[in-house]
Amino acid sequence: MKMKILQQASKRAICLFAGIVAATTALVSQPISAVAEPLTIRYAHFGANRGGMGDNINWFKNQIETRSKGDLLLDIHWGGSLGAPADVPRVVGAGLADMGTIVSSYTPGVLDLYEVGNQLVGPSNLWVAQQAIYELATTSEPVKKQFAGNNLTYIGNFNAGAVQLICKEPLTSLNQLKDLKIRTGGPYTDVLKRMGATTIAMPQTEVYQALSTGLVDCNQIYHLAIEGFRQYEVAKHVVELDFGLVMAYGIIMNKDLWDELSDERKSLIRGVADDLNARVVSDHLARVGAAKTKLSGDSDEFRVIYAAPPEGMLDQIKEYGAELADEWIKSVGEKGLPAQEVAKEYRALIDKYQADFDKNGYPWDATKGKD
16 A cells, blocks of 8 residues: 555656746747747837827727737837927937837938938829838938937838828919918928919928918928828818829837847737738728818708819929939938939839839739728
8 A cells, every 4th residue: 555655646747847848948948038028118209198199099009919929019209208309319319218209300411311202203102102212211322321320120111191281372384383382391392482482481389370371382392291280270282193102101210129129029010010011001991081071062051162273283202302302412422322213212112113013003902802
């Protein structure tokens, strides 16, 4: 009997030891991120937690957290609480924030090569531009090197849409430009000035009163900003230029932190950024369609009138835009940066994705009717 008891005890000990070994082996075999403490990433965004940008950033956050099963968490600081728009590259590079939204035109000269996406050289198709700038910033060695020189890693891209004009009166002739005062920004300032207009710089928040008092006759704007700034109350005519995309507008991360991430974590973030790249375009197009329907409706509050630009206007914009792009290449090249090389890369990517679009259309339309 004593021998039987000893044998049973021995079996229990062997089973317990085997269980410990198995549990330890399973623990060691898991990816580091599966047993490490969750990583909280502080994200600096200058805008509000609403609208297209807010929704897309929240989608990015939710996808990161869901796909990582809580291993990666985004702590988003809205409204510029971690730094004004112009401060974001410095704040993220210094590690005061881990990730953030950058609009490169707010900090000219910091990421010159990325700003190739702001030049008035086309395309007018948002999906084409989105794919082109994303591939450029993730594959072009000179572009990546300039990010790294600021202790930054490029993650993903946003866009505000194509440039439009909202005016107090209809714009039906190029000759009218010589009599117009237009609030502008970016390359359009020089382009419209060369076309004869008087250009005025001011924040979008001050444009309503400027239109109301006649300080300006027209304003450079995006479709989705018209309602938010209520400019339809003082200007009813929208000229749909649909040309000029500010693409140097994306997500950056502190390079030191990025370099410390496991390959698993890096791959997950890249995967979410890939999907965000398509989402921001499809979401934007849907919002623009809804906004135009609302603003042009019969409601007494809106009644906005949409019209094509006068004959020859886009041709002149493209002509002067090309001149400015050449001047940009020269200016950036004088800093010792390969602007010509990067501009050529970007142009080739635009052509690549335009050809794909002409053949296949939007990727999200390919699955329609196949369920």
